[in-house]
Amino acid sequence: MPKAKYEQLYQILKEKIESGTYPPQEMLPSEHTLIAELGCSRNTLRRAIGELVRAGYVQTMQGKGMRNIFEPSQQTTFTLGTIETFSESAERNQQRGASKVLLFSPVTADWQLAEKTGFAEGTPLYYIQRLHYLNGRPLIFNHSYFRQDVAQGLTREIAEQSIYRYLETELHISIINSKRVVTVEKATQLDLQHLDMGDCNCLAVVSSQTYNSDGVMFEYTQSRHHPNFFRFQDNAVRRSSAYGKPEEK
Amino acid sequence: MPKAKYEQLYQILKEKIESGTYPPQEMLPSEHTLIAELGCSRNTLRRAIGELVRAGYVQTMQGKGMRNIFEPSQQTTFTLGTIETFSESAERNQQRGASKVLLFSPVTADWQLAEKTGFAEGTPLYYIQRLHYLNGRPLIFNHSYFRQDVAQGLTREIAEQSIYRYLETELHISIINSKRVVTVEKATQLDLQHLDMGDCNCLAVVSSQTYNSDGVMFEYTQSRHHPNFFRFQDNAVRRSSAYGKPEEK
DNA sequence: GCCGATTTGTCCGTATGTATC
């Protein structure tokens, strides 16, 4: 439940758009009208509108207004810009999620692992392999590395449940941000063994480095996704016509 | 050249971070200090900071301050949240871009094409196949469909140059936003023929629907990327600890 | 083509809340 007013306004407008209260392809009421309806200041409303634009629900045009461009086919599987755990994502999509821990092992970063993950060589880590199921199918093969000095007391039993819950509620770590890169890689023997991907020999790989409020990267995770069930969504806006104006007057 | 003040502030701070004026992993000056230094209001500064957060340059913590988390390894190939043409992207990455038109053909959307692209069945379209080269290598195989009634007078010659330049400067179309989805697909014969992808049989596919200021989707493009040279970057933030607070006091 | 009304975009100043130290 969001407490900030602009988040509430965002939710209200989002639901009105999704439910068809505002007809598709049509203009929404003007800011002036919405302010009167919703009882808020212009800045607060505009902040909510900004989120709607970024999420691809509306487009705004200076001097014209705001148009509903939502299309109900948006069955997003992975969000962008916000950090979600696998179970949170499954719940949002109203799907059955399950996970299995394949490996839990303390390791020390050698130069090769340091190169790949971004941790300093010699850093003590927990290495965890997990397999995530959606609706009974194995879809994501996960390799995670956590700094031992940050994720103190992490065990296989905790990993079976929820690591983030442990970090946030037990260790009081605030997770701030995560840098992610999406690439496509050749499948390894391990991938083929667990993911059952037919005759595809590549998969989608999301590598992420996650930081806490002390600015230390405490987690590196490589998520290897089944190619047929990977879907990453984005809404882009055109900043300023990169080309100069044509002749006028 | 951005004219808005918050964009200028964003550029100034971004360059100070990239150049090392603000040391990595250290706190930046407080908002109060930056306001005095930069000569702006708090709101305007905070808007610039918001962009820096989204771009992964800094992290902010209430009550503590703002930390520089930039790492120079960020060699992003594809942007997120903003619309760029291939040539604009190549220029930004200081690389040699080139394109070749393989096919230019008027078509009418049948039910199959309508299903795939989102255009209504029977819509008259221009179908364009293009191959994009970066530093001499063919990396992206592009299938584009433009509505004939919007992109009036489009020719093969224009497609050889820049379609967006034609749309924006000649036809005065304002391109507003674009919905994109990243997936992984099996390579077709056509892909293998043009992209030279070794023993990989999958590639990264970015499908995009682009809208103008009248709210009509006038372009559908499917970009099929060589798997070894595809790289999509994102910075995510943790909204609110999804778990309730633990015992306190 | 001009002008005025409407609408979104930008910017400022201020007040208050909340988290950290």
Next chain:
DNA sequence: CGATACATACGGACAAATCGG
């Protein structure tokens, strides 16, 4: 507890784009 720092919210002012008369 107080000082500091970021987060939220409000109201006002002007600029820029659009549209209709």
